[in-house]
Amino acid sequence: xxxxxxxxxxxxxxxxxxxxxxxxxxxxxxxxxxxxxxxxxxxxxxxxxxxxxxxxxxxxxxxxxxxxxxxxxxxxxxxxxxxxxxxxxxxxxxxxxxxxxxxxxxxxxxxxxxxxxxxxxxxxxxxxxxxxxxxxxxxxxxxxxxxxxxxxxx
Amino acid sequence: xxxxxxxxxxxxxxxxxxxxxxxxxxxxxxxxxxxxxxxxxxxxxxxxxxxxxxxxxxxxxxxxxxxxxxxxxxxxxxxxxxxxxxxxxxxxxxxxxxxxxxxxxxxxxxxxxxxxxxxxxxxxxxxxxxxxxxxxxxxxxxxxxxxxxxxxxxxxxxxxxxxxxxxxxxxxxxxxxxxxxxxxxxxxxxxxxxxxxxxxxxxxxxxxxxxxxxxxxxxxxxxxxxxxxxxxxxxxxxxxxxxxxxxxxxxxxxxxxxxxxxxxxxxxxxxxxxxxxxxxxxxxxxxxxxxxxxxxxxxxxxxxxxxxxxxxxxxxxxxxxxxxxxxxxxxxxxxxxxxxxxxxxxxxxxxxxxxxxxxxxxxxxxxxxxxxxxxxxxxxxxxxxxxxxxxxxxxxxxxxxxxxxxxxxxxxxxxxxxxxxxxxxxxxxxxxxxxxxxxxxxxxxxxxxxxxxxxxxxxxxxxxxxxxxxxxxxxxxxxxxxxxxxxxxxxxxxxxxxxxxxxxxxxxxxxxxxxxxxxxxxxxxxxxxxxxxxxxxxxxxxxxxxxxxxxxxxxxxxxxxxxxxxxxxxxxxxxxxxxxxxxxxxxxxxxxxxxxxxxxxxxxxxxxxxxxxxxxxxxxxxxxxxxxxxxxxxxxxxxxxxxxxxxxxxxxxxxxxxxxxxxxxxxxxxxxxxxxxxxxxxxxxxxxxxxxxxxxxxxxxxxxxxxxxxxxxxxxxxxxxxxxxx
Numbered sequence: 001x002x003x004x005x006x007x008x009x010x011x012x013x014x015x016x017x018x019x020x021x022x023x024x025x026x027x028x029x030x031x032x033x034x035x036x037x038x039x040x041x042x043x044x045x046x047x048x049x050x051x052x053x054x055x056x057x058x059x060x061x062x063x064x065x066x067x068x069x070x071x072x073x074x075x076x077x078x079x080x081x082x083x084x085x086x087x088x089x090x091x092x093x094x095x096x097x098x099x100x101x102x103x104x105x106x107x108x109x110x111x112x113x114x115x116x117x118x119x120x121x122x123x124x125x126x127x128x129x130x131x132x133x134x135x136x137x138x139x140x141x142x143x144x145x146x147x148x149x150x151x152x153x154x
Numbered sequence: 155x156x157x158x159x160x161x162x163x164x165x166x167x168x169x170x171x172x173x174x175x176x177x178x179x180x181x182x183x184x185x186x187x188x189x190x191x192x193x194x195x196x197x198x199x200x201x202x203x204x205x206x207x208x209x210x211x212x213x214x215x216x217x218x219x220x221x222x223x224x225x226x227x228x229x230x231x232x233x234x235x236x237x238x239x240x241x242x243x244x245x246x247x248x249x250x251x252x253x254x255x256x257x258x259x260x261x262x263x264x265x266x267x268x269x270x271x272x273x274x275x276x277x278x279x280x281x282x283x284x285x286x287x288x289x290x291x292x293x294x295x296x297x298x299x300x301x302x303x304x305x306x307x308x309x310x311x312x313x314x315x316x317x318x319x320x321x322x323x324x325x326x327x328x329x330x331x332x333x334x335x336x337x338x339x340x341x342x343x344x345x346x347x348x349x350x351x352x353x354x355x356x357x358x359x360x361x362x363x364x365x366x367x368x369x370x371x372x373x374x375x376x377x378x379x380x381x382x383x384x385x386x387x388x389x390x391x392x393x394x395x396x397x398x399x400x401x402x403x404x405x406x407x408x409x410x411x412x413x414x415x416x417x418x419x420x421x422x423x424x425x426x427x428x429x430x431x432x433x434x435x436x437x438x439x440x441x442x443x444x445x446x447x448x449x450x451x452x453x454x455x456x457x458x459x460x461x462x463x464x465x466x467x468x469x470x471x472x473x474x475x476x477x478x479x480x481x482x483x484x485x486x487x488x489x490x491x492x493x494x495x496x497x498x499x500x501x502x503x504x505x506x507x508x509x510x511x512x513x514x515x516x517x518x519x520x521x522x523x524x525x526x527x528x529x530x531x532x533x534x535x536x537x538x539x540x541x542x543x544x545x546x547x548x549x550x551x552x553x554x555x556x557x558x559x560x561x562x563x564x565x566x567x568x569x570x571x572x573x574x575x576x577x578x579x580x581x582x583x584x585x586x587x588x589x590x591x592x593x594x595x596x597x598x599x600x601x602x603x604x605x606x607x608x609x610x611x612x613x614x615x616x617x618x619x620x621x622x623x624x625x626x627x628x629x630x631x632x633x634x635x636x637x638x639x640x641x642x643x644x645x646x647x648x649x650x651x652x653x654x655x656x657x658x659x660x661x662x663x664x665x666x667x668x669x670x671x672x673x674x675x676x677x678x679x680x681x682x683x684x685x686x687x688x689x690x691x692x693x694x695x696x697x698x699x700x701x702x703x704x705x706x707x708x709x710x711x712x713x714x715x716x717x718x719x720x721x722x723x724x725x726x727x728x729x730x731x732x733x734x735x736x737x738x739x740x741x742x743x744x745x746x747x748x749x750x751x752x753x754x755x756x757x758x759x760x761x762x763x764x765x766x767x768x769x770x771x772x773x774x775x776x777x778x779x780x781x782x783x784x785x786x787x788x789x790x791x792x793x794x795x796x797x798x799x800x801x802x803x804x805x806x807x808x809x810x811x812x813x814x815x816x817x818x819x820x821x822x823x824x825x826x827x828x829x830x831x832x833x834x835x836x837x838x839x840x841x842x843x844x845x846x847x848x849x850x851x852x853x854x855x856x857x858x859x860x861x862x863x864x865x866x867x868x869x870x871x872x873x874x875x876x877x878x879x880x
Contacts, residue, residue: 040338052321053564054337059324 002045007032010049020050024060028067037068065119073108075153078119078132088128088140100150102129113153159226164233173875175344176219176230179207187232188241188273190266191307192220192353194406195317195546202307203244204270207232216240242274249279251286252356253302261357263370267305268356288333294342295872296362297351297414304334304358317408319543319562321346334358346873347536348410361400363415363869368394376771377404379758380413381472381751382864384641385515385537386745386760387413391752391771398752398771408785410536415869417752417851420772422866426736426747427776435743437735442777442787449744450791452488452727456703462490462682463467466701469654471498471643471782472863474756474768476780476804478645478652480796481658481707484785487679488794492656492665492686493701498646499689499840502640503617507650508836509626511826512612513636514762519545521636522552522606525599526567527576527625528614532642535761538612539563552606565800569598576614580624582660587631608634615640618841641761648759650838651814652823656686662830663813676811678795690842696721703727706738707781708748710862713737715845721851731781736862747778750863754780756801757820764823765815 002010013026027050031042038061040054047057061067068076077097081090094105097116101109108115124130127139129134139151158169161176162493166183175198180187190202200221207219210229216237217797219230229236248267256262291299308325311334315321326335336342351359373392373422380387388404403409407408429445440448456464461786467485485494503510518524532539539562545551546566558577564570572595573579579596586592586600603609609632613625629635641647653660663669665685674681674708687695695701704725711718713736722728722741730742739745753774757767774780782804786796798804808815814824826832865868 044337055322055324055326055335056315056321058326058335058338062326063328 002042002049003032003034004075007049008128010043010046014050021052021056024050024057025064025067028057028061036074037071039085039127043069065117071108072115073112076115076117076132078121078122080122080124080130081118082121082125084125085122085129090129092130093129093141093146094145096146097150100146114150122142133139159224159228161224161227162229164231170224172224174224176207176209176217176222176224176228179224180207180219180230180232185232187219188270189220190270190305191309193309193313193353195353196312197316198307199308202248206237206239206240206244208234208237220557220688227589238274241270241275245274245276246273246279249276250281250283250303251302252305253285255303259300259303259357260364260366261303261354261370265357266355286330291339293340294336296346296411296869297342298360299334300358300360301333302358303356305356306332306334307355308334309353309355310334310359313343313349313353316547317540317543318345318347318349319547319566319766321565322351332803333421336369345536346415347409348411348414349403349408352409352414361415363418363812364400367399368392369770373399376769378587378752378768378771379760379766380409381644381758381768382410382412382416382487383644383724384646384761385535386518386644386758386762386764387537389413390690391417393771396772401617406657407538408540411703411873412536412864412867416864416867417869419863420750420752420775422734422868424866425750425775425778426733426735426739426745427778428776429747430735430739430742430745432743437740437742442779444526445746446788446791448785449729449788450745452743453703453705453729454792454815457489457729460702462662463493463686463705464491465489465705466492466687466695467495468689468692468704468707468709468711469494469496469497469649470524471646471649472708472751473645473781474754474801475645475648475652475808476801477707478649478654479784479803479808480782480785480789480798480838482653482655482660483677484789484794484848485705486659486673486681488789488792489705490680492682492684494647494654494686495656495689496646496654497689497709497714497840497845498649499838500842500845501615501642502646502839503613503615503839504619504622504839505613505617505626506639506641506838507647507826507829508831508838509622510637510639511829511832512641512761512763513610514823515541515638516637516766518542518610518638519549519551520543521608521610521634523554523602523608524551524610524612525554525556525603525632525685526612527556527579528612528640529555529559529561529563530615531612531640532561532563534615534642538638542610542612551725553600554602561697568815569595569602571595571599575621577618577621577624580621584624584627584631587628601634606633608636611635611637612641613637615642617839620622636652639761645758647761647763648757649749650810651759651763651812655838656688656691660808661814663812664830668738669717673811676807690840690845693718693721693845696724697722701725703729705729706742707731707785708733710736710738712741712809713862718845722828732862733778734862734866739858746784747776748781748784749774749778753778754782754801756780756782757805762823763826765818765820 009030010027013023017023027046044054047054103116105118122130124139130139161179163183163185165181166830168183170179184313187205189205198221200218205219206216295437302481311323313322376391381388390402391398392400395423397608428439431440431445469481482494488778524545547552552568554569555563556571558574571579582596670681670683728742730739731746732739733748733750761834789796818824
């Protein structure tokens with residue numbers, strides 16, 4: 001069940017759109033903002049409000065890597081694995097983070113602090129290797145700066 | 155002069171509309187461009203790239219022809235050595251993950267991918283990685299999803315959304331992980347129309363019904379027409395060794411779940427295979443001679459003792475025109491009464507074929523606005539529903555929907571009037587149209603309707619008196635209105651046209667001295683001159699004892715209203731012709747086994763008034779006989795001269811006696827203005843508070859269940875538990 005506030009916020013987004021489907025991403029973000037991720041049950045509810053079928057909305061949700069269809073930790077690390085970041089040290093960076101946190105791609109730390117995900121191009125090739133934690137972009141990330149970055153998130 | 159552009163395709167110059175694609179132009183030029191993801195039913199999509207062509211002076215080496223619009227003086231080549239190689243590469247890539255399980259694939263022999271690979275002659279591939287392993291999904295009713303065979307052309311996704319407005323299928327995930335999925339990959343919960351199976355270019359979607367039942371090249375095919383609702387969709391029976399194994403829609407047509415999967419009722423164990431007669435209170439098998447002797451003797455005794463008008467006849471909406479014609483001829487000439495009618499008249503809108511003549515369904519898209527007064531139209535007449543969706547999704551027309559519930563039409567409507575019934579909606583809409591009163595949705599609807607220069611009005615299946623006058627007023631307020639009444643039963647119009655009416659001879663020729671003498675001389679017999687009792691009057695007459703015998707062809711009054719059982723029990727003699735032992739047949743003194751529409755020839759008249767032919771795909775089951783032949787045998791034994799070798803003999807007689815059918819070609823529609831009832835106040839529907847004509851249904855969805863036959867379809871009973879959308 002969506003909360004009244006979520007329904008309200010989605011209705012607000014719908015006002016900007018000629019067709020309800022056009023509000024799909026924003027509506028999913030409304031739910032994700034409050035709950036951290038989008039469950040099957042909430043996706044079904046959002047679909048109903050947008051006059052879409054669950055399959056149609058799920059097509060949108062699963063296409064975008066920043067809509068989470070599985071539970072994630074309190075913070076999400078998105079490590080860019082595209083061409084430029086890869087050639088400038090993605091693999092080493094991944095190994096480092098993975099060892100430090102004890103998790104691989106798609107996994108969440110036992111204390112639920114971090115989830116590690118790959119991201120295709122973050123659009124920050126000039127700062128490669130780049131990564132995002134929640135909404136903040138970091139780069140170039142080096143073994144020296146990584147501890148400091150991670151320590152900002154509890 | 156229409157605006158056209160000139161395009162040259164492989165040296166052939168054609169003039170086409172500026173909105174045409176290169177693929178359209180090629181079709182017009184008679185040039186074949188191979189395709190996988192393109193289909194006439196769908197918007198251009200351009201996912202498969204098989205349709206690449208070369209355009210002279212284009213900066214692009216290859217251009218997809220299905221999505222590229224033509225330009226004036228464009229010169230296109232559809233086949234060059236480079237294009238051949240390019241298409242070969244594309245096919246090679248498609249085969250990377252496509253399992254080559256053609257020997258066990260139901261699609262083999264009818265597979266677009268298989269045909270293309272054969273045409274382009276692929277050898278060993280240089281791509282050597284392992285095939286993607288995706289388990290098949292057999293969880294759904296009726297339809298199996300062999301996910302690994304999917305080439306991601308998106309046709310199923312698009313047909314489900316664009317044509318059906320159901321949206322049950324969608325692409326989920328992305329890149330190499332993308333796949334066609336249902337809601338969270340659960341079992342299908344949709345209309346089960348099977349259009350996705352039909353349109354799939356490979357074997358990714360198959361039906362459980364057809365699995366391992368035969369190879370496509372071993373099938374014999376029989377063109378026919380679906381006999382479930384009034385839409386009259388053309389279809390093809392595919393038979394193997396004389397048994398139907400599959401039904402498919404005729405090219406570029408549509409079939410709903412009932413049409414595509416409901417044929418298996420023909421093979422149900424309940425089918426009657428031999429005549430039954432009542433002996434010491436029990437129905438026991440008998441020969442045709444015994445059964446017919448009993449029919450003839452009893453009818454003659456009652457006729458001689460109490461007069462011909464003490465016998466009544468109830469006809470059917472399932473039988474062919476020829477059979478309906480013969481039924482009323484039998485009642486009028488052999489029995490000698492005009493007591494001939496159909497209870498199905500309880501289920502049609504008032505004003506049908508007098509005030510409201512249906513336009514051709516394919517023209518619905520041509521109107522500016524579609525006004526749907528019956529929210530259930532897509533369940534009752536699925537093809538009408540598809541044409542409404544086409545109007546919105548393909549032709550960008552506006553839809554105004556009156557619906558108290560929520561269904562697929564709500565999703566695509568420009569404006570929804572949430573009223574419990576059409577009359578409540580019209581009570582607000584009419585003043586809004588006349589004087590601009592009203593707020594909210596009503597005001598929006600009125601504004602849309604005022605702007606429109608042509609409106610398609612979907613007339614509800616139930617139309618009581620009050621609503622009828624409201625609709626008439628509505629039509630007078632609209633510009634360019636065409637009506638599309640909902641007619642639930644397949645050959646209802648045909649039966650009306652053929653005069654299964656107590657007051658009319660075939661072709662709506664009123665029982666009058668002129669008409670009676672014309673038919674009497676044509677049929678070479680004496681005919682009754684006073685109009686007979688209608689179906690409701692006949693039931694009353696049975697209660698009062700003035701009708702003692704009833705001859706029912708293909709109807710089940712006791713099954714549709716249990717309250718009629720005590721009424722029918724009062725009869726001295728009841729004959730039922732049917733394909734199943736229905737509730738009514740169980741009460742009969744003689745039951746005569748008829749054949750289904752898959753086993754006989756004849757014609758049906760759709761709700762568009764289109765005459766269409768059906769053909770037998772199977773031999774009659776057991777001793778069953780077509781209704782027309784049973785009728786003429788009984789008539790002959792009663793002393794009438796009926797000698798028809800086939801239904802086409804009967805059609806010849808119909809053409810000679812019924813002006814509406816005189817030169818009506820099979821496949822065409824008789825013009826509304828030609829009907830003697832055009833514009834008259836005659837009411838061809840019956841309205842009753844006491845008698846019900848309930849559908850014998852097992853499902854909450856009328857889409858899957860329309861009575862006697864559908865309840866005996868194994869495939870349809872597997873989906874009938876699915877609920878209407880919440």
